[in-house]
Amino acid sequence: xxxxxxxxxxxxxxxxxxxxxxxxxxxxxxxxxxxxxxxxxxxxxxxxxxxxxxxxxxxxxxxxxxxxxxxxxxxxxxxxxxxxxxxxxxxxxxxxxxxxxxxxxxxxxxxxxxxxxxxxxxxxxxxxxxxxxxxxxxxxxxxxxxxxxxxxxxxxxxxxxxxxxxxxxxxxxxxxxxxxxxxxxxxxxxxxxxxxxxxxxxxxxxxxxxxxxxxxxxxxxxxxxxxxxxxxxxxxxxxxxxxxxxxxxxxxxxxxxxxxxxxxxxxxxxxxxxxxxxxxxxxxxxxxxxxxxxxxxxxxxxxxxxxxxxxxxxxxxxxxxxxxxxxxxxxxxxxxxxxxxxxxxxxxxxxxxxxxxxxxxxxxxxxxxxxxxxxxxxxxxxxxxxxxxxxxxxxxxxxxxxxxxxxxxxxxxxxxxxxxxxxxxxxxxxxxxxxxxxxxxxxxxxxxxxxxxxxxxxxxxxxxxxxxxxxxxxxxxxxxxxxxxxxxxxxxxxxxxxxxxxxxxxxxxxxxxxxxxxxxxxxxxxxxxxxxxxxxxxxxxxxxxxxxxxxxxxxxxxxxxxxxxxxxxxxxxxxxxxxxxxxxxxxxxxxxxxxxxxxxxxxxxxxxxxxxxxxxxxxxx
Amino acid sequence: xxxxxxxxxxxxxxxxxxxxxxxxxxxxxxxxxxxxxxxxxxxxxxxxxxxxxxxxxxxxxxxxxxxxxxxxxxxxxxxxxxxxxxxxxxxxxxxxxxxxxxxxxxxxxxxxxxxxxxxxxxxxxxxxxxxxxxxxxxxxxxxxxxxxxxxxxxxxxxxxxxxxxxxxxxxxxxxxxxxxxxxxxxxxxxxxxxxxxxxxxxxxxxxxxxxxxxxxxxxxxxxxxxxxxxxxxxxxxxxxxxxxxxxxxxxxxxxxxxxxxxxxxxxxxxxxxxxxxxxxxxxxxxxxxxxxxxxxxxxxxxxxxxxxxxxxx
Numbered sequence: 052x053x054x055x056x057x058x059x060x061x062x063x064x065x066x067x068x069x070x071x072x073x074x075x076x077x078x079x080x081x082x083x084x085x086x087x088x089x090x091x092x093x094x095x096x097x098x099x100x101x102x103x104x105x106x107x108x109x110x111x112x113x114x115x116x117x118x119x120x121x122x123x124x125x126x127x128x129x130x131x132x133x134x135x136x137x138x139x140x141x142x143x144x145x146x147x148x149x150x151x152x153x154x155x156x157x158x159x160x161x162x163x164x165x166x167x168x169x170x171x172x173x174x175x176x177x178x179x180x181x182x183x184x185x186x187x188x189x190x191x192x193x194x195x196x197x198x199x200x201x202x203x204x205x206x207x208x209x210x211x212x213x214x215x216x217x218x219x220x221x222x223x224x225x226x227x228x229x230x231x232x233x234x235x236x237x238x239x240x241x242x243x244x245x246x247x248x249x250x251x252x253x254x255x256x257x258x259x260x261x262x263x264x265x266x267x268x269x270x271x272x273x274x275x276x277x278x279x280x281x282x283x284x285x286x287x288x289x290x291x292x293x294x295x296x297x298x299x300x301x302x303x304x305x306x307x308x309x310x311x312x313x314x315x316x317x318x319x320x321x322x323x324x325x326x327x328x329x330x331x332x333x334x335x336x337x338x339x340x341x342x343x344x345x346x347x348x349x350x351x352x353x354x355x356x357x358x359x360x361x362x363x364x365x366x367x368x369x370x371x372x373x374x375x376x377x378x379x380x381x382x383x384x385x386x387x388x389x390x391x392x393x394x395x396x397x398x399x400x401x402x403x404x405x406x407x408x409x410x411x412x413x414x415x416x417x418x419x420x421x422x423x424x425x426x427x428x429x430x431x432x433x434x435x436x437x438x439x440x441x442x443x444x445x446x447x448x449x450x451x452x453x454x455x456x457x458x459x460x461x462x463x464x465x466x467x468x469x470x471x472x473x474x475x476x477x478x479x480x481x482x483x484x485x486x487x488x489x490x491x492x493x494x495x496x497x498x499x500x501x502x503x504x505x506x507x508x509x510x511x512x513x514x515x516x517x518x519x520x521x522x523x524x525x526x527x528x529x530x531x532x533x534x535x536x537x538x539x540x541x542x543x544x545x546x547x548x549x550x551x552x553x554x555x556x557x558x559x560x561x562x563x564x565x566x567x568x569x570x571x572x573x574x575x576x577x578x579x580x581x582x583x584x585x586x587x588x589x590x591x592x593x594x595x596x597x598x599x600x601x602x603x604x605x606x607x608x609x610x611x612x613x614x615x616x617x618x619x620x621x622x623x624x625x626x627x628x629x630x631x632x633x634x635x636x637x638x639x640x641x642x643x644x645x646x647x648x649x650x651x652x653x654x655x656x657x658x659x660x661x662x663x664x665x666x667x668x669x670x671x672x
Numbered sequence: 673x674x675x676x677x678x679x680x681x682x683x684x685x686x687x688x689x690x691x692x693x694x695x696x697x698x699x700x701x702x703x704x705x706x707x708x709x710x711x712x713x714x715x716x717x718x719x720x721x722x723x724x725x726x727x728x729x730x731x732x733x734x735x736x737x738x739x740x741x742x743x744x745x746x747x748x749x750x751x752x753x754x755x756x757x758x759x760x761x762x763x764x765x766x767x768x769x770x771x772x773x774x775x776x777x778x779x780x781x782x783x784x785x786x787x788x789x790x791x792x793x794x795x796x797x798x799x800x801x802x803x804x805x806x807x808x809x810x811x812x813x814x815x816x817x818x819x820x821x822x823x824x825x826x827x828x829x830x831x832x833x834x835x836x837x838x839x840x841x842x843x844x845x846x847x848x849x850x851x852x853x854x855x856x857x858x859x860x861x862x863x864x865x866x867x868x869x870x871x872x873x874x875x876x877x878x879x880x881x882x883x884x885x886x887x888x889x890x891x892x893x894x895x896x897x898x899x900x901x902x903x904x905x906x907x908x909x910x911x912x913x914x915x916x917x918x919x920x921x922x923x924x925x926x927x928x929x930x931x932x933x934x935x936x937x938x939x940x941x942x943x944x945x946x947x948x949x950x951x952x953x954x955x956x957x958x959x960x961x962x963x964x965x966x967x968x969x970x971x972x973x974x975x976x977x978x979x980x981x982x983x984x985x
Contacts, residue, residue: 177934185803322796323777494800496776502727503794510932517930518923525919562863565935568927569870569942572920573877576912579919580881583912609884612829613877619821620873624866627814632866639870 054599054663056656064656067648068543074550077160077169083116084135085157086142087300088125094149096123104142111141128157155300155318172552175560175634178508180501181317182325186290186491188310193282193489194227194275201229201253201268203376208249214242228269230258239264279309285382285488287312293328311494322498329493337379339415340423340453341372362427365449373425373450378415382488383408389472392465398472399465406462413461420459426452426466511564519545519571526575530582532671536657537578540649544574547645548638557641560634570642576613577650581606582672595667603655610651618643682907685954686899686962692955696844703851710854715861718808720801722764722775725794726783731757737783744782755933759794766801811865815846818872830883831970837961838879841952845875849945853937863938871945874920878913878953885909886958890968898967902958910954917950 088104090096101120104127108115115138117128129135135154142152156179158171176183198221209216209231217232231246233239239257243266247255254269270278283306290312291304303315319325341359349355350370359372386403404412416424428451454466499507523541526534548567552559585602593601621643624636662670716723734751737760741749746764754761764775776796783791799807819839827835849868853860885905893901921943928939 187800187802322793326774326777492800493798494803496796496798498776498793498796500727500792500794502792503725507932507934510930510935514923514927514930514935518926521922521926522919525922529915561932561934562866562938565863565866565927565931565938568923568931569874569920572923573874573916575919576877576916579912579915583909583915587908605888609881612884613880616822616825616876616880617873619825620818620869620876623814623818623821624869627810627817628866628869631862632814632869635863635866635870639873 054596054659056659056663060652061656061660064653067547068653071543071547071550073164073167074169074554075546077158077164077171077553078549080159080161080171082156082171083128083130083159084132085129085155086127086135086139087151087153087155087157088127088142088146089151089153089295090123090149096120096125096150100146100150101125103145107141107145108138111137113138113141126157128159151295151298153298153300168554170553170556172549173556173558174508175558175563176315176317176497176504177499177561177631178504178511178559179317180499180504181315182319182322182499183316183495183497184314184326184329184493185307185495186286186312186314186329187494188283188286188312189490189492190279190282190310194270194278195221196489197278198227198229198270200380201250205229205231205246205250205268208245209242212242212245214238214245216242222267226269227275228254228267231266231268233264233266236264239266242266282488283310283312286491289487290314290329290491312491318501322496326493326496329491336377336381336427336429337412338373338375338377338425338427339419340425341374342422344372346370346372362425362448362450364453365428365451371425371450371453373427378424379404379408379412391472401463401465403463404461409462412464413459416456416461416464417459420456423453423455425450507561511561515545515564515568515571518568522571522575526578530578530672532661533578533582533585533654533658536654536661537575537582537650539657540578540646540653541571541574543653544642544646544649545571547649548642551641551645552638557637558634559638560631562631562635563638566635566638567642570639570646573617574642574646574650577606577610577646578654580610580613581651581654585670585672589670589672595662595670598670599658599662603651607651610647614643614647682900682904683910685903685906686959687903689955689959689962692959696952696956699848699851700844703847703854706851706854707847710857712850712854712860713857714808715859715864716763716797716799716804717862718804718811718860720766720799720804722766722779723795723797724762724764724776724779725754725796726760726762726780727792727794728758728760728787729790732760732787734760736786737762740782740786741779744778746779746782749779759933807862811862814865814869815872818869819843822872822876826880826883830887831966833961833964833966833970834883834886834957836964837957837959837966838876838883840960841879841949841957842872842875844952844956845871845945845948848948849941852944853941858937858940861937863935864941867938867941867945870942871949874942874946875949875952878916878949879957881912882906882909882953882958883961886961886966898962901968902962906954906958913950913953917946920946 088096088100098120101118104125105118108127113129113134115127115129115134117126119126127138129138139152139154146152160169160171202219202221205219206216209219215234215238217234219229219231222228222230231242233242243255243257246266246268250268252271252274254271256267256269258265258267287304287306291302294302294304294314294316299316299319301317303313305313307313314329316325341356344356344359346361347370349359349361349372355361356372358375360375362371362373363369364371383405384402385405388401390399390401391397392399428449429447452466519541523538526537526541528534530537545567548570551557552563581602584606585598588598588601589595618640621636621640624632625640628636734753738749738751741747741751741762748765750763752761752763753759762779764779776798780791780793780796819842822842823835823839826838846868849871850860852858853864858864882905885908886902889901889905889908890898893904896904924939924943924946927935928943931939
């Protein structure tokens with residue numbers, strides 16, 4: 052028994068340790084208060100902008116410690132948070148609303164380390180403070196809205212083919228479908244052919260019920276799925292836009308399951324504002340203005356002409372009559388940008404529609420050149436809940452802009468008649484980010500104040516350190532020199548856990564710290580197993596070298612079995628658990644893997660180095 | 673060599689297994705009875721509701737805060753101190769008529785007004801009733817799946833009697849830990865659930881080490897009844913079992929006293945779990961395997977055909 056490691060094994064241990072140290076290193080550097088500037092509406096972050104920002108800061112007598120600009124974002128570091136906040140005001144004044152300037156803490160990692168991919172650990176919201184919100188998308192409303200859109204489409208198809216119908220109604224209840232009623236079987240059969248041709252994605256069938264001739268169009272499961280998926284995607288995009296407009300550094304907007312969205316905003320101070328902005332279920336509709344009737348008169352007398360609805364203009368509260376038929380809705384808007392009309396120099400908004408919206412817009416505007424068209428701002432606010440827990444909703448509808456149709460248009464068009472560039476800007480913002488495809492409800496919120504976050508980090512750090520110190524002391528007291536080896540392995544293990552968490556950019560949470568603490572306690576288990584084996588071998592009279600060899604050999608399969616089963620528990624926790632449970636599982640799993648390396652391979656390298664290859668009478672164990 | 677445990681004498685653990693069974697039986701009956709009658713004090717993670725933690729600049733009487741809340745229509749709020757007399761925890765059940773996510777805003781606004789702004793919002797947790805139900809389901813599922821996966825692994829690596837023995841021990845540990853939370857009325861939240869799952873991992877770790885040695889000794893020791901072999905094995909691994917539990921307890925105690933209020937019940941559940949888990953890996957798991965009739969023949973390595981020939985020089 053020589054107990055010598057081949058060179059490559061020693062090199063492997065050294066290499067792993069060095070890599071571990073390298074990637075754990077970024078966590079030792081502090082963080083600077085910083086501002087991240089990003090372009091919002093395709094606005095460029097370029098050299099010109101940098102010049103502007105620098106000039107603004109010079110004027111405000113603030114010197115950033117460092118300015119970095121790459122990939123459409125600019126990072127400015129400052130000495131103090133006071134400087135940082137002053138700078139934000141100065142920059143905001145110069146750049147206006149086309150940019151977001153979020154306050155953040157930027158890691159102070161040296162360039163060479165950053166170039167190697169070295170980054171500090173990603174701290175969870177419970178450690179840095181912030182707001183976590185889980186949003187549920189109201190899929191019933193999304194489907195209902197889709198059905199309403201179909202009824203409009205069905206009406207216009209039937210009109211185009213000059214088929215007379217009695218009513219077009221969405222079916223209430225479980226079945227998702229539209230019933231179209233006809234006066235006789237012949238008309239119905241003609242309509243059936245036309246509708247089946249036009250709506251290939253729907254189930255179309257003839258139904259005779261109570262002497263009525265019906266065509267029923269139903270949404271097949273695939274269509275229902277597609278609608279839900281679209282509503283979720285659209286809402287994620289909208290929420291992401293809103294979050295970006297909030298100016299938060301490193302926001303997270305992510306799909307969870309098939310109807311939920313997770314939003315995580317680090318460092319946000321005012322949860323109320325965030326919830327209001329996220330939850331605003333604003334949407335927009337384009338409608339024709341009813342010019343044949345007088346809106347004031349309609350309001351006075353209460354006689355609303357059929358086919359029209361009475362609205363209020365947001366600006367001055369004056370009444371206005373709009374046609375009931377919606378031309379396009381907000382979810383058909385793919386883009387919007389504010390600018391100035393080249394001919395008149397007045398502020399305007401350029402709007403882009405998807406193909407279906409564009410087709411409708413072209414049809415309607417061709418027939419209505421010279422007539423005014425209105426943009427209606429619709430918002431559903433939840434005002435309470437009824438006895439069954441169903442939300443009580445109230446709809447706010449206001450006309451935010453009225454403009455004349457100058458010529459027929461389709462995919463891209465301009466809305467003029469706006470009062471100011473600010474208004475144009477705001478409208479563009481609303482059009483671009485404002486439309487949620489379906490109402491949302493916040494079903495979970497976890498907000499951690501910044502002071503609690505700092506407390507958590509401090510307490511977590513202290514308990515890891517004290518717990519570890521206790522274990523280190525015990526191991527040396529009990530196992531002497533071998534205890535020192537185990538201690539070295541334990542420290543190496545902690546370094547490796549930190550390095551892997553930093554490399555993976557996994558999020559470290561308070562339960563994650565608990566996982567690390569637990570791993571520290573359990574990591575020595577492998578060494579205890581080995582050492583107890585060595586002691587047993589010594590007791591039955593093996594030579595020290597043989598005892599070391601047998602101890603490691605025999606303990607190995609036990610360690611594997613024991614760790615694999617714990618790993619199974621960690622993996623199950625990770626895949627099924629949510630939030631806090633996941634954080635715990637990640638560090639536990641990483642800790643198990645790294646501890647096996649440090650406790651088996653690492654300590655063996657040390658043991659071999661100290662005792663290997665020579666005659667020894669006694670082991671200090 | 674320092675020794676915690678004398679190693680020269682085999683301890684007759686299996687001889688005491690009747691006594692152990694009685695103790696475990698009593699603990700299990702009490703736990704199950706309490707779980708059935710009292711249930712668990714589920715936190716808002718599972719029941720849904722709102723939790724607001726606020727920090728005052730100065731110590732504030734609880735009655736005063738309760739009065740402020742009652743005046744603002746939150747008469748049902750539970751107020752308690754959290755760690756220090758300046759930190760308060762306010763719990764609210766889900767309520768009708770108010771958009772759930774807004775309750776915390778209203779509570780904080782009311783407290784802030786009453787305290788002239790000298791109060792800080794430290795934490796808000798709001799869980800909708802639906803999400804609470806899902807978390808409960810997911811949690812129960814996680815425990816079941818973990819148990820199943822472990823059962824399968826142990827059955828493949830060892831033998832079905834050991835698998836059953838280890839799962840019996842795990843169910844024993846989980847039930848007693850849950851029973852403790854039920855009897856003491858301590859809040860059972862997501863972190864405690866994570867702790868319970870960690871207990872499963874830990875207790876299993878302990879059990880596997882003992883089983884591993886039993887398997888080895890069944891192959892090595894030619895003479896001796898299964899009970900004797902098990903006794904030898906447990907004795908041989910006893911110092912390891914106790915030392916590992918001890919080091920784990922060291923860090924858990926550090927976590928319990930220094931980790932802060934949020935992690936309190938988590939560490940408590942783990943401390944209890946480690947204690948019970950250590951006991952069960954000694955007395956329950958092996959005893960169960962023995963009762964099921966584990967024997968030497970079950971654990972002899974399967975001889976591959978031709979293996980002998982290969983061994984010939």
